Amino acid sequence: MASPCLSFFFISLLLTTIAEASHCSIKGLPLVRNITELPQNDYGRGGLSHITVAGSVIHGMREVEVWLQTFAPGSGTPIHRHSCEEVFVVLKGSGTLYLASSSHEKYPGQPQEFKIYANSTFHVPVNDAHQVQNTNEHEDLQMLVILSRPPVKVFIYEDWFMPHIAAKLKFPYYWDEQCLQTPPKDEL
Amino acid sequence: MASPCLSFFFISLLLTTIAEASHCSIKGLPLVRNITELPQNDYGRGGLSHITVAGSVIHGMREVEVWLQTFAPGSGTPIHRHSCEEVFVVLKGSGTLYLASSSHEKYPGQPQEFKIYANSTFHVPVNDAHQVQNTNEHEDLQMLVILSRPPVKVFIYEDWFMPHIAAKLKFPYYWDEQCLQTPPKDEL
Numbered sequence: 001m002a003s004p005c006l007s008f009f010f011i012s013l014l015l016t017t018i019a020e021a022s023h024c025s026i027k028g029l030p031l032v033r034n035i036t037e038l039p040q041n042d043y044g045r046g047g048l049s050h051i052t053v054a055g056s057v058i059h060g061m062r063e064v065e066v067w068l069q070t071f072a073p074g075s076g077t078p079i080h081r082h083s084c085e086e087v088f089v090v091l092k093g094s095g096t097l098y099l100a101s102s103s104h105e106k107y108p109g110q111p112q113e114f115k116i117y118a119n120s121t122f123h124v125p126v127n128d129a130h131q132v133q134n135t136n137e138h139e140d141l142q143m144l145v146i147l148s149r150p151p152v153k154v155f156i157y158e159d160w161f162m163p164h165i166a167a168k169l170k171f172p173y174y175w176d177e178q179c180l181q182t183p184p185k186d187e188l
Numbered sequence: 189m190a191s192p193c194l195s196f197f198f199i200s201l202l203l204t205t206i207a208e209a210s211h212c213s214i215k216g217l218p219l220v221r222n223i224t225e226l227p228q229n230d231y232g233r234g235g236l237s238h239i240t241v242a243g244s245v246i247h248g249m250r251e252v253e254v255w256l257q258t259f260a261p262g263s264g265t266p267i268h269r270h271s272c273e274e275v276f277v278v279l280k281g282s283g284t285l286y287l288a289s290s291s292h293e294k295y296p297g298q299p300q301e302f303k304i305y306a307n308s309t310f311h312v313p314v315n316d317a318h319q320v321q322n323t324n325e326h327e328d329l330q331m332l333v334i335l336s337r338p339p340v341k342v343f344i345y346e347d348w349f350m351p352h353i354a355a356k357l358k359f360p361y362y363w364d365e366q367c368l369q370t371p372p373k374d375e376l
């Protein structure tokens with residue numbers, strides 16, 4: 001017979017595995033979910049609160065993904081690009097969109113700046129480098145973010161003059177990391 | 189020389205054509221748009237206020253489409269199905285989702301009912317017949333609606349026991365009708 005200590009270890013491991021499984025699968029989740037009760041985390045990115053509202057990895061979405069993101073003053077996304085469509089709907093606060101549009105050069109280059117406010121909507125053309133920042137010192141910036149072709153494959157730039165080919169692939173993305181270790185299940 | 193009356197006619201026609209073109213094309217629209225200033229209409233459906241936030245036909249979206257819809261008490265969507273993913277985010281009010289899930293029969297059949305509230309989110313599986321209604325007598329129901337594979341091709345049922353093969357294709361859908369008469373432009 002195993003020692004009580006070892007049994008405890010295996011039971012812990014079992015419970016952890018069950019918790020991971022339910023966290024990473026739609027199974028057992030109700031069809032109608034309250035967004036305010038969904039898991040939220042900064043995923044190691046200061047000033048961020050990210051909630052996957054409808055996700056590829058967690059909810060089995062295949063064609064669209066929806067996030068609710070809140071950025072504290074001064075925080076924002078990295079400079080990045082992805083080969084999917086992205087639509088933003090600003091729910092609260094204000095900030096700045098930086099967009100290196102029609103970036104046919106070897107690097108994104110100096111971006112155009114656009115002020116964004118509550119009720120603003122905009123979309124980012126496929127593969128254009130962009131960044132969204134909360135440039136309002138006094139208020140959180142909250143947005144619904146909608147993407148096609150999930151799970152998202154993001155290329156991150158350190159600055160606007162980093163060559164496209166030097167941009168670093170971050171996949172799985174921060175919030176997909178925990179659950180994308182296991183191969184996605186073929187659910188029907 | 190043409191008569192003044194005829195000149196007036198041609199100028200009117202020209203102005204109408206320009207107005208239609210700008211209404212049906214992203215050209216001239218700013219990148220960041222204020223949702224409260226976008227065109228809204230009931231498109232002949234009583235109790236509805238529909239705004240295309242990011243659309244295939246108007247904004248050149250190819251993979252996702254976003255609508256803001258507000259339903260007065262007692263109003264709602266038709267019973268319908270479509271072969272795309274759809275995510276709802278309820279912003280205000282409350283109502284009922286009717287969903288005939290796993291409808292492998294010849295007709296949708298009696299749907300399951302789910303109460304929905306502000307901050308509710310849910311998605312409708314591809315091709316499942318569904319209907320969303322504002323069943324709250326006192327308040328508007330407002331939702332962001334996200335769809336893949338735009339422009340949407342909707343099959344409409346008169347009731348839950350109408351055979352799938354009798355459901356009527358409505359394409360272009362109500363809000364795409366005006367602008368989908370002209371073939372979609374190949375924009376880059």
Ligand SMILES: [Zn+2]
Pocket residue numbers: 080082086124130
């Ligand atoms: Zn992005």
Ligand SMILES: [Zn+2]
Pocket residue numbers: 268270274312318
């Ligand atoms: Zn639908």
